Amino acid sequence: MHNKHLQFENDSETIIAIDGLAQELTLLHITDSHMATADDRDPDALEDAARFKKLFETRTPNNVPTRQLFQEALAHSNTIGADATLLTGDIIHFPSHAALEWIEQGVQSLQSPYLYTLGNHDWHFPHLEWNDDTRLAHYPRFNHLTNNTPAAQALDLADIRLIAIDNSNYHLTPEQLAFLRQQLATDRPCLLFIHIPIAIPSLIPAVVEVWKEPIVMAADGWSEEGKKKWRVGEHYESTLACHKLLTEEAQNLVAIFCGHVHFSHSGEVHPGCMQYVTKPCFEGGYREIRLKPMV
Ligand SMILES: [Fe+2]
Numbered sequence: 639m640h641n642k643h644l645q646f647e648n649d650s651e652t653i654i655a656i657d658g659l660a661q662e663l664t665l666l667h668i669t670d671s672h673m674a675t676a677d678d679r680d681p682d683a684l685e686d687a688a689r690f691k692k693l694f695e696t697r698t699p700n701n702v703p704t705r706q707l708f709q710e711a712l713a714h715s716n717t718i719g720a721d722a723t724l725l726t727g728d729i730i731h732f733p734s735h736a737a738l739e740w741i742e743q744g745v746q747s748l749q750s751p752y753l754y755t756l757g758n759h760d761w762h763f764p765h766l767e768w769n770d771d772t773r774l775a776h777y778p779r780f781n782h783l784t785n786n787t788p789a790a791q792a793l794d795l796a797d798i799r800l801i802a803i804d805n806s807n808y809h810l811t812p813e814q815l816a817f818l819r820q821q822l823a824t825d826r827p828c829l830l831f832i833h834i835p836i837a838i839p840s841l842i843p844a845v846v847e848v849w850k851e852p853i854v855m856a857a858d859g860w861s862e863e864g865k866k867k868w869r870v871g872e873h874y875e876s877t878l879a880c881h882k883l884l885t886e887e888a889q890n891l892v893a894i895f896c897g898h899v900h901f902s903h904s905g906e907v908h909p910g911c912m913q914y915v916t917k918p919c920f921e922g923g924y925r926e927i928r929l930k931p932m933v
Pocket residue numbers: 728757758759833897898899
């Protein structure tokens with residue numbers, strides 16, 4: 639399969655020519671709005687929600703509310719007539735009922751199908767342990783946004799396949815890996831949507847410069863202190879197998895789109911496949927993805 643990444647250095651628009659694509663497709667990628675809100679239904683989160691709402695507003699353009707930027711990004715999807723909208727996590731800062739309602743009201747305004755995959759903040763309250771039990775306990779809140787499968791989803795759109803996997807604990811479980819393999823076993827060109835970028839050589843220095851640790855999936859070079867702070871643990875075998883699959887084996891994988899590190903970046907995964915990290919929505923970011931037939 640031959641793909642050409644025609645425009646890959648632009649922060650807000652990516653153009654990819656794909657061999658065999660019959661029609662042009664436009665997608666919108668939104669990530670990391672970090673909307674924080676809570677009400678009496680989540681009393682333990684009230685204080686943190688107020689604090690983080692304020693904190694993120696100091697980082698938005700003109701200090702507008704994060705929710706406004708989320709709504710503007712969704713409206714942009716409709717304006718450009720996107721064929722699908724892809725949301726890759728940390729859209730909310732805590733899984734409060736009120737925050738979930740903000741997502742629901744948002745996606746209801748979309749004129750396109752969407753995929754929603756989770757980030758590390760989507761399922762975690764600061765007063766709870768950061769572990770897989772907490773993630774699992776909050777999965778049901780996302781069932782109706784994820785066709786009842788928050789861990790892994792796929793959507794066929796015209797000639798292409800969109801795959802969304804929750805890698806927000808820095809890992810892929812064996813079940814998620816099996817799902818990914820199965821979805822990639824197709825003649826369709828595939829695009830993968832995840833919260834946490836995978837380790838590729840061009841991304842690591844930029845991540846370490848900002849975060850002091852390589853906070854991406856399957857990265858080497860964590861300090862012992864960093865592993866504890868980010869609760870990343872040792873790599874699962876399935877995580878390393880996923881990394882190999884994506885970087886060496888999946889020839890029909892055209893691109894990976896992700897967020898988490900809060901800056902825009904593009905870098906090669908393997909010849910013909912690029913990873914695009916999108917600027918966070920709380921900074922007014924989103925990425926138009928234009929897929930064109932190869933001429
Ligand atoms: Fe994140």
